[in-house]
Amino acid sequence: MGHNSTGGRVIVVGTRQSALALTQTGHVIDALKQLCQHHGFSHTFEIRKIVTKGDRILDVTLSKVGGKGLFVKEIEQALLDGEIDLAVHSMKDMPSELPDGLLNGAVPKREDPRDCLITRNGGGIEDLPRGASVGTSSLRRASQLKAYRPDLEIRSIRGNIDSRIRKLETEGLDAIVLATAGLKRMGWEERISSPVGVDICIPAVGQGALGIECREGDAEVRALLALLNDSDTEQTVAAERTFLAALNGGCQIPIGAYAVITDRDTNGLTFMLTGMVGSPDGSTILKEIRSGRDPQQLGLEVAQALRDQGADRILADIGG
Numbered sequence: 011m012g013h014n015s016t017g018g019r020v021i022v023v024g025t026r027q028s029a030l031a032l033t034q035t036g037h038v039i040d041a042l043k044q045l046c047q048h049h050g051f052s053h054t055f056e057i058r059k060i061v062t063k064g065d066r067i068l069d070v071t072l073s074k075v076g077g078k079g080l081f082v083k084e085i086e087q088a089l090l091d092g093e094i095d096l097a098v099h100s101m102k103d104m105p106s107e108l109p110d111g112l113l114n115g116a117v118p119k120r121e122d123p124r125d126c127l128i129t130r131n132g133g134g135i136e137d138l139p140r141g142a143s144v145g146t147s148s149l150r151r152a153s154q155l156k157a158y159r160p161d162l163e164i165r166s167i168r169g170n171i172d173s174r175i176r177k178l179e180t181e182g183l184d185a186i187v188l189a190t191a192g193l194k195r196m197g198w199e200e201r202i203s204s205p206v207g208v209d210i211c212i213p214a215v216g217q218g219a220l221g222i223e224c225r226e227g228d229a230e231v232r233a234l235l236a237l238l239n240d241s242d243t244e245q246t247v248a249a250e251r252t253f254l255a256a257l258n259g260g261c262q263i264p265i266g267a268y269a270v271i272t273d274r275d276t277n278g279l280t281f282m283l284t285g286m287v288g289s290p291d292g293s294t295i296l297k298e299i300r301s302g303r304d305p306q307q308l309g310l311e312v313a314q315a316l317r318d319q320g321a322d323r324i325l326a327d328i329g330g
């Protein structure tokens with residue numbers, strides 16, 4: 011374990027090398043440096059870039075090669091091996107189960123959770139011409155957009171945010187759908203033509219939130235990360251992730267969830283969770299909205315309510 015000249019830890023931060031991953035990691039390190047200054051810690055930070063399997067096969071449909079865990083496996087191994095001390099993930103790319111010995115040390119305050127459109131004509135979803143082509147490789151986005159506008163033609167596009175924005179031009183698309191949070195963090199907010207409301211498109215579980223993974227036994231890093239945790243975000247995201255874990259067959263399915271805090275009193279918080287499961291073509295959208303005080307309990311309850319509505323049949327048809 012490295013120490014710097016003032017006796018603090020040299021904390022090694024692992025990251026993927028996509029523009030978004032590097033930017034998110036940079037923001038987190040800036041925030042941690044401020045907290046160190048404020049709390050009298052003399053830690054310094056060093057970035058280590060890691061190429062994951064998911065990055066090497068970015069041109070293959072994710073669901074064909076084993077899903078989202080592909081982006082975190084190598085990073086988790088580096089944590090376990092002590093090569094790095096923490097790793098910043100987009101919460102929505104974090105698997106629901108972490109390996110033994112690792113934990114999520116902080117969930118910082120959530121950015122805008124909504125999806126958004128970047129359109130050729132600059133308008134919103136209402137302004138897209140009949141039969142417009144919309145680029146997204148997310149089954150969740152495709153399903154909900156088709157349900158709202160059955161005339162739209164969904165085209166699969168993969169790649170990092172920057173290459174997907176380029177594809178709006180190079181593939182002659184009318185629009186692409188992206189996460190607002192990613193664009194804001196990149197400083198590309200002015201590219202957004204219009205947000206897509208959660209009434210039209212329930213976001214991915216954890217969208218707009220980050221998770222910072224570290225070793226369970228690393229008390230020093232855990233103490234630092236605890237300072238960056240946002241309890242409201244941690245709990246709303248916990249409701250969404252419990253919902254996902256309760257329904258998920260592990261494959262890519264049109265599933266979304268969004269939790270908010272609706273009340274805060276001396277007895278604690280009240281959460282409202284919307285869960286959604288759809289068919290890939292958007293012909294069926296199942297939704298449940300429930301309120302409760304316990305995020306985990308609420309996640310399980312919404313999952314069960316969707317099962318009662320027939321979510322299992324949709325999931326089985328997709329091959330979950």
Ligand SMILES: NCc1[nH]cc(CCC(=O)O)c1CC(=O)O
Nearest residue numbers: 100103188189191192217218219
């Ligand atoms: N699937 C890739 C991914 N993972 C996290 C984000 C955006 C940031 C976030 O949701 O927190 C994106 C890009 C996107 O979906 O547009």
